[in-house]
Amino acid sequence: MxxxxxxxxxxxxxxxxxxxxxxxxxxxxxxxxxxxxxxxxxxxxDERLSVLGKMYNTKKITPAxxxxxxxxxxxxxxxxxxxxxxxxxxxxxxxxxxxxxxxxxxxxxxxxxxxxxxxxxxxxxxxxxxxxxxxxxxxxxxxxxxxxxxxxxxxxxxxxxxxxxxxxxxxxxxxxxxxxxxxxxxxxxxxxxxxxxxxxEVVSAGYKLLGLISYLTAGEKECRAWTITKGTKAPQAAGKIHTDFEKGFIRAEVVSYAELVKAGSLVAAKEKGKVRSEGKEYVVEDGDVVLFRFNV
Missing domain, CATH: 1.10.150.300 (Obg-related GTPase Ych/YyaF, coiled-coil domain)
Incomplete structure (x- = not known):
């Protein structure tokens, strides 16, 4: 784009x-x-990456x-x-x-x-x-x-x-x-x-103008924003990381950025029932923090 x-x-x-x-x-x-x-x-x-980086004590941050x-x-x-x-x-x-x-x-x-x-x-x-x-x-x-x-x-x-x-x-x-x-x-x-x-504001407005959103992945190795078109379903979003993720898609474990930050950790978010298991028809939202499960 x-x-x-x-x-x-x-x-x-x-x-x-x-x-x-x-x-x-x-x-x-x-x-x-x-x-x-x-x-x-x-x-x-995307200030969300910095917040997640501190939460996960990540070594690398990669923005969209x-x-x-x-x-x-x-x-x-x-x-x-x-x-x-x-x-x-x-x-x-x-x-x-x-x-x-x-x-x-x-x-x-x-x-x-x-x-x-x-x-x-x-x-x-x-x-x-x-x-x-x-x-x-x-x-x-x-x-x-x-x-x-x-x-x-x-x-x-x-x-x-x-x-x-x-x-x-x-x-x-x-x-x-x-x-x-x-x-x-x-x-x-x-x-x-x-x-x-x-x-x-120019950059963010341009991103939005193109119909783009970011979902996030977070861990100790890396926190990263992945660019997708608004309306993209979970398997296709997974394919942005690697084609094997899309081909062997099983499910996506999803928590919204806001809920994750509010809970304070992924473990706490799971305990509060904020981490959802989503299938192939799930439409990924901006700010979703996602872990994809796949098998090839």
């Missing part, structure tokens, strides 16, 4: 990327300092990780090829979610491609370019589906109908962005989370 860091040129994307991942991407005070995407991996903040991609800046007209826009938009298509970096500070020493600092305008520029790029992609696919309708296969007619609805919705996105008043713009900024701050 990848999170793409996007925005106008020279707004601090690589600076944020470096702060989060410590990857050392080049930062400079000029547009298009980044051409090819930089990739970095960072730990997902997430991948960030520092993508070169987009400019107005990117969807039409401005500023190597087509190349940069193709990089965005390869990520699973987007982190939009917006400049909200004044500094005459740092250039801005529009010469003035206006975060609302900049948000609209990027969102409009992304919507226009999506619109073009949908339009081409719809036209292809419509040409294939003559083959007589119903799936092409269904696809064309769905794509026509998506195309209409994207056209309306485009119209809304162009017609926002000041109050709507302020609401738009809040909806995009521009009032939040903190690198950990």
């Amino acid at each position: 990848k999170l793409g860091v996007v925005g106008l040129p020279n707004v601090g994307k690589s600076t944020l990327f470096n702060a989060i991942t410590k990857a050392g991407a080049e930062c400079a005070n000029y547009p298009f300092c980044t051409i090819e995407p930089n990739v970095g991996i960072t730990a997902v903040p 990780v997430i991948e960030f991609v520092d993508i070169a800046g987009l400019v107005k007209g990117a969807s039409a090829g401005e500023g190597l826009g087509n190349k940069f938009l193709s990089h965005i298509r390869e990520v699973d979610a987007i982190v939009h970096v917006v400049r909200c500070f004044e500094d005459s020493a740092i250039t801005h491609v529009e010469n003035t600092v206006d975060p609302v305008r900049d948000i609209e520029t990027i969102n409009l370019e992304l919507a226009l790029a999506d619109l073009e992609t949908v339009r081409k696919r719809r036209e292809k589906a419509e040409k294939n309708i003559k083959t007589g296969e119903k799936k092409y007619a269904d696809e064309a109908a769905v794509l026509l609805k998506i195309e209409a919705a994207l056209n309306e996105v485009e119209s809304e962005l162009a017609g926002m008043d000041e109050n709507e713009r302020q609401y738009f900024m809040q909806e995009l989370g521009l009032n939040s701050s903190g690198l950990d």
Whole structure:
């Protein structure tokens, strides 16, 4: 799973990327300092691991990780090829979610491609370019589906109908962005989370945005967070540790992190009846502390 860091040129994307991942991407005070995407991996903040580490006197703590991609800046007209826009938009298509970096500070020493600092305008520029790029992609696919309708296969007619609805919705996105008043713009900024701050919040929010959760394993050798998609059942979650765990899955012994910490130890949690035995249909929850039983 990848999170793409996007925005106008020279707004601090690589600076944020470096702060989060410590990857050392080049930062400079000029547009298009980044051409090819930089990739970095960072730990997902999870204080539960530290608590479990102390409880189990563990030798090693291994957090979940997430991948960030520092993508070169987009400019107005990117969807039409401005500023190597087509190349940069193709990089965005390869990520699973987007982190939009917006400049909200004044500094005459740092250039801005529009010469003035206006975060609302900049948000609209990027969102409009992304919507226009999506619109073009949908339009081409719809036209292809419509040409294939003559083959007589119903799936092409269904696809064309769905794509026509998506195309209409994207056209309306485009119209809304162009017609926002000041109050709507302020609401738009809040909806995009521009009032939040903190690198950990960015990482955690990105993890959640991708639909990911962590279950935990704990012991003297290691406390570790394992990344799974929300809704994953126990055997598939076990497979994240090793394929043999999934193939020979028998059951999962599960206690919630909160109940384990409240009890003070696994033994105490068992005595209180908080450790459950779950089968193949159990959907693993975020914060479950799990021991898998298997046989191969």
